[in-house]
Amino acid sequence: METFQDSALRDDVKRAVAELGFTKPTPVQAQAIPLILDSDRDLVALARTGTGKTAGFGLPVVDGIDEEDKSVQALILCPTRELCLQIAKDLGTFSRFRKGVKVVAVYGGSPITHQIKDIRAGAQIVVGTPGRTLDLINRKKLKMENLKRVVLDEADEMLNMGFQEELNAILAATPDEKQTLLFSATMPKEAKRISQTYMTDPAEISVGHSDAGNSNIEHQYFKVRGSDRFALLRLLIELDPDLYAVVFCRTRREVNGVSEDLRFAGHAADALHGDMSQAQRDDVMNRFRRRRINILVATDVAARGLDVQDLTHVINYNLPDAPEVYVHRSGRTGRAGKAGSAMSIVTGREVRHIRAIEKYSKIEFKLQDVPSQDEVYRLRALRFANKVKEAKLDDKVAAFLPEVIETFEGMEREELIQKILGYGLGALSSQLSGQKQVQNDNSKDRRDSRPDKGGKEYTTLAMAVGRKHGYTVPQIIGMMNRRLPGKKIAFGKIDIQNNMTYVGVDAREAKKVVAAFEGAEDKGVDLNVRFFEGGTKVSAPWKGGSGKKKKHFKAGNFKPRAKKKHRGQG
Known part of the structure; x- marks a missing residue:
């Protein structure tokens, strides 16, 4: 299949594709579309995010709908509301010249009564x-008896989010004779079990999966001390004034803290995490898509299904636990043939996660030197100068050019350039003022921290309070000592940031400190004292290391059942 016009798609579907400006299919589309159209065979397709999977299954699904039959003929399952709406919109576009084909999106956070009404009105594609799909099936509002195709889009993401039981129940409610299509960026064992249980002799295709590094994405990492993460993040953002990025953090607290600190530093940033209401999430995403904000700080759960074009950067404030999650994150940039950059901020101990990702995905990472503030100033000044050089004068402004020239009369060339540069980069100076210098962490990668000469090891704890709450170093020390009466705690470095505080404590007492602060509040704020995300265990004075590891997700119990038969099988 060299072009869409060469395919066996219906003429009205080809017309819709042509009007979208699509001529040549992507590799996954070129392989998947003929296979789905030409047989009833099941399919497992492994393809990275951004490779055109939606059209790969969406065009054949739209093509195969019987317009005279108003019952549900195709069901497409996906992990998030945002992706659900995007797929429904795309399928609506693909079917624009098939007037009898109706697509309905069903998802949580929206009145179920409205969705039931839409299904009753005749929805051939759901x-x-x-969660919402299973709810509708259990209410007997979503009927499966005439279903011809089931698509599991981003199957690995649905399983990572804990939807295994729902998927099992939904698939168990579908007819024996149907075509099942599983699309995924990775193939975890739970997804493999689903394919083995609910699919019969599936065809398999793999595009951009075994070699995730074969793309337009440059993968970089910066090795710093844990306490320098935010300072480095600010420098990376300042390096590129045209940056349009998602910054990934582990927890909602860290997301809130980082996004607020970025706004405090003068950047157009906002947060996205699972504890936000749907209305809040929609508002943030609308502003991000319109570029009213250019930095989105998010957790993996909140960003799943995120479909935003033209991202220039993905920045890992914390690396994910699983290599396949990194592939998902980085796949959100470098789309449609455009260049993208995936940057990761790691401590010495976390370098082993970089190696695990390289081994899993065949990605090659480049270790980069931490940019200095002088380098940031230099690059920004050169970019600004080039933009001034390339600027064109608007006709309306040109009418006043003689008056403007008169304003600058008597100024030498160098003085005028200095004035222009000072005006253009004045905001940068104010943003970086007070920012501490960040250094490369040149310590050797190691699994164990080393004691200082006094024999002490220090573990870094994080607290969800900082300067904006009025805390000082003596207050932090006093608060900790009061929580452990009779214990004299040895402290390492204490770094108070705007919304977070990092405290080095004697490694032997760290667990007791965390336990003593469980559920503790101060000044009406939940202190949330915990081992620093990323597990930084440091020797005085702050040499690197580890604390607690985050547990990997474990899916629920899998209940297999007998394989289903396809049409025509005896």
């Missing part, structure tokens, strides 16, 4: 999230 796109849904697992």
Whole structure:
């Protein structure tokens, strides 16, 4: 299949594709579309995010709908509301010249009564999230008896989000004779079990999966001390004034803290995490898509299904636990043939996660030197100068050019350039003022921290309070000592930031400190004292290391059942 016009798609579907400006299919589309159209065979397709999977299954699904039959003929399951709406919109576009084809999206956070009404009105294609889809099936509002195709889009993401039981129940409610299509960026064992249980002799294709590094994405990492993460993040953002990025953090607290600190530093940033209401999430995403904000700080759960074009950067404030999650994150940039950059901020101990990702995905990372403030100033000044040089004068402004020239009369060339540069980069100076210098962490990668000469090891704890709450170093020390009466705690470095505080404590007492602060509040704020995300265990004075590891996700119990038969099988 060299072009869409060469395919066996219906003429009205080809017309819709042509009007979208699509001529040549992507590799996954070129392999998947003929296979889905030409047989009833099941399919497992492994393809990275951004490779055109939606059209790969969406065009054949739209093509195969019987316009005279108003019952549900195709069900597409996906992990999030945002992706659900995007797929439904795309399928609506693909079917624009098939007037009898109706697509309905069903998802949580929206009145179920409205969705039931839409299904009753005649929906041949239903796109849904697992929870809401199962709810509608259990209410007997979503009927499966005439279903011809089931698509599991981003299957690995649905399983990572804990939807295994819902997927099992939904698939168990579908007819024996149907075509099942599983699309995924990775193939975890839970997804493999689903394919083995609910699919019969599936065809397999793999595009951009075994070699995730074969793309337009440059993968870089910076090795710093844990306490320098935020300072480095600010420098990376300042390096590129045209940056349009998602910054990934582990927890909602860290997301809130980092996004607020970025806004405090003068950047257009906002947060996205699972504890936000749907209305809040929609508002943030609308502003991000319109570029009213150019930095989105998010957790993996909140960003799943995120479909935003033209991202220049993905920045890992914390690396994910699983290599396949890194592939998902980085795949959000470098789309449609455009260049993208995936940057990761790591401590010495976390370098082993970089090696695990390289081994898993065949990605090659480049270790980069931490940029200095002088380098930031230099690059920004040169970019600004080039923009001034390339600027064109608007006709309306040109009418006043003689008056403007008169304003600058008597100024030498160098003085005028200095004035222009000072005006253009004045905001940068104010943003970086007070910012501490960040250094490369040149310590050797190691699994164990080393004691200082006094024999002490220090573990870094994080607290969800900082300068904006009025805390000082003596207050932090006093608060900790009061929580452990009779214990004299040895402290390492204490770094108070705007919303967070990092405290080095004697490694032997760290667990007791965390336990003593469980559920503790101060000044009406939940202190949330915990081992520093990323697990930084440091020797005085702050040499690197580890604390607690975050547990990997474990899916629920899998209940297999007998394989289903396809049409025509005896």
